[in-house]
Amino acid sequence: MVPRRLLLVGEGNFSFTASLIDTLDPGVSVTATCLQHPDDLDGDPVTQENLQRLRERGIEVRFGVDCTQLAHAxxxxxxxxxxxxxxxxxxxxxxxVAKNRELLAKFFQSCADVLAKEGEVHVALCRGQGGTPADEPQREWHNSWQVVAMAALGGFILSDVRPFSCEAVPGYKCTGYRTINEKLIAELSKHFPLRRLKCSFPLLSQGGTSILPPGTCDLSAFWISLREDNSHSESLTAEITQEMEEVLLLFSECALPKSPGQDDCIAAQEGLHEQAKLCLRPSLLVHAETVTCSPDFLSGPLHILSGPVYRKCHISPFTMPAFHETLLILGLNKNVKDSRLASLLDHLKDILDNLLTQTLLEGSSLSPSVEFVLQPNGKDYVIHVKSLHFGPDCTENLIIGTVVTSIIVSHKQQCFVFVSLNLDLLAMLVYDISDWRLLWTFDNRFLKRFAPGKTERFKSYSLYPPRYVHDISFWLDKKKGFDDLEFHTVARAVSQDTVISIQFLGRFQHPETEQVSLCYRLTYQACDRALSPQLAAAMQSRFRKEIQRQLHVSLR
Known part of the structure; x- marks a missing residue:
């Protein structure tokens, strides 16, 4: 039978309908429905584009349709x-699974009321969910959705099983699985009107780091010096844009100068060419004034900006030199600032708590742990997550973001709230990923651990990777001093991020010369590839040479 009337239910962003209509004969009638109401979908540009396409083709679209009550709808x-x-x-x-079985059962029963006599019901499930012999992998019966049994409740039998081919419907995008950022935005859209901004700002920032989140300073930025007479310097910041987001920045191959300091000032006074100080942006907050002063910036909606940022940091499983940040910007009338800020923080706390508890084991006594810690200036907050959720490697509360209200932007009647969130760290906590380096791996085995439509705890594919421990001690240069952050940065670069911890063992001062010696222990371990003892030893040897050259120390 050639179908003449089609009904699509549970459409998330209508991409399946938009793709399907190109494969149908002109005489086929299509009705596309979704559970959401139009206001719920206003903030999604993909959905709006698909809806516009359907309207142009004369497709009937209905909102607020419950697929378990089709006769009523x-x-x-x-x-x-x-x-x-x-x-x-x-x-x-x-x-x-019990709730989803119930959904299927009610859906099939509802289909019986609106289906033609010889009609068909097509249901697409993820692998293993159906609970049939055709499923690969096969789950235990009690852990599946038992699609045959649920269909029988509506009087249907299973007549065919076919693989779902995305190639057959180009452009289709399942909305059952969203990235952490998309989940966050989807939840925020329920409480605030949203405007998503395209991050076309340069990765290189000029003008210092005075407006960065609490705890961020000049020393944590990757600084680059460009000579003023360089003909390419003016266009460099404009050309290095969001297109580089897809490129993994290999810090191990970058020789970046230290932060601008006293030596630079002395050199400038001695008549050297003046240099323009640029840094890889340590936060999207460096673009705050550009966004808020834009003519099309609106007070009221929550503006969302996302992109990669870069910071020097000490080596640990939960601190990363490059990560993806989402910046929420809310423009407020000064008269309603306190109430609107309180509302934003309350909703944000609920959303983050829900995200962080998705993968907790059933029966766990752990409770949501997000808290906003007011800073000494009485205006800004740091967003903490209690470390008791995340194992022995995490000994302190983790900072997943900041709330900044102290930035002064030139507006007469407006004030602004900026919420910065570390998406990579948030993803680690949601999926129980213990090592940030896995988020940057090219190993396809990592991606295979994540099934569409599910939020499950990550299971490592590398069991018992070997660790190699190397100690190093050296004398400090009295004139140059010692920068512990630079020490970690050099170790990270030389080892290509295989140093997982640096432990300070001790300090010794010579009784006669008063020269100071420090001793550290470095632990090498790879997270996604084999690391041999010979390679670890070679990296340690190179590290010994590099700290002499870059940090001006003398090995013992």
Missing amino acids: LQAHDKDFDRIYFNFPHCGRKAG
Whole structure:
């Protein structure tokens, strides 16, 4: 039977309908529905683009349609569909198999009321969910969605099983799985009107780091010096834009100068060419004034900016030199600042708590742990997550973001709230990923650990990777001093991020010369590839040479 009337339910962003209509004969009638209401979808440009395309083709679109009550949602003359589609159904949030079985059962029973006599119901499920012999991998029956049994409750039998081919419907994007950023934005859109900004700002920032989040300073930035007479310097910051987001910046191959300090000032006074100080942006906050002073900036909506940022940091499993940041910008009338800020923080806390508890084991006694810690200036906050969730490697509360209200922007009646969130660290906590380096791996085995439509704890594919310990001690140069952060930065670069910890062992001062010696222990371990003892030893040998050259120390 050639289907003449099609019904699609549970459409998330209508990308399946938009793709399907190109494969149909002109005489086929299509009705596309979703559970959400139009206001819920206003902030998603992909959905709006698909809806516009459907309207241009004359496709009927209905909102607020509950797929478990189709007879109630559709009028009498809108029944007798030849085919009903439901792609990747899911109750959402932390719904288990029982809830999703119930959804399927009610859906099939509802289909019986609106399906033509010889009609078909097409349901797309993820691998293993169906609980049939055709599923690969096969789950235990009690842990599947038992699609055959649920269909039987509506009077249907399973007549065919086919693989779902994304190539057959180009442009289709399942919304059952979203990145951490998309989940965050989707939840915020329920409480605030949103405007997503395209991050076309340069990766290189000029003008210092005075407006950065609490705890960030000049010393944590990757500084680059450009001579003023360089003909390319003016266009450099404009050319290095968001296109570089897809490129993994290999810090191990970058020879970046130290932070501008006293030596630079002396050199300038001695008549050397004046240099323009640029740094890889340590936060999207460096673009705050540009965004808020833009003519199309609106007070009221929550503006969202996302992109990569870079900071020098000490080596640990939960601190990273490059990560993806989302910046939320809210322009407020000064008269309502306190109430709107409180509302934003309350909703944000609930959203983050929900994200962080998705992968907790059933019956766990741990409770949501997000807290906003007011800073000494009485205006800004640091967003803490209690470390008791995340194992022995995490001994302190983790900082996943900041709330900044102290930035002064030239507006008469407006004030601004900036919320900065470390998406990479948030993803680590949500999926229980113990090492930030895995987020940058090219190993496909990492991606295979994440099933579409699920939020599950990450299981490592590298068991018992070997560790190699090397100690190093050296005398300090009395005139040059010693920068512990630079010591970690050199170790990170030389080892290509295989040094996982640096432990300070002791300090010794010679009784006669008063020269100071420091001793450290470095531990090498790879997270996604084999690391031999010979390679670790070679890296340690190179590290010994580099700290002499860059930090002006003398080995013992």
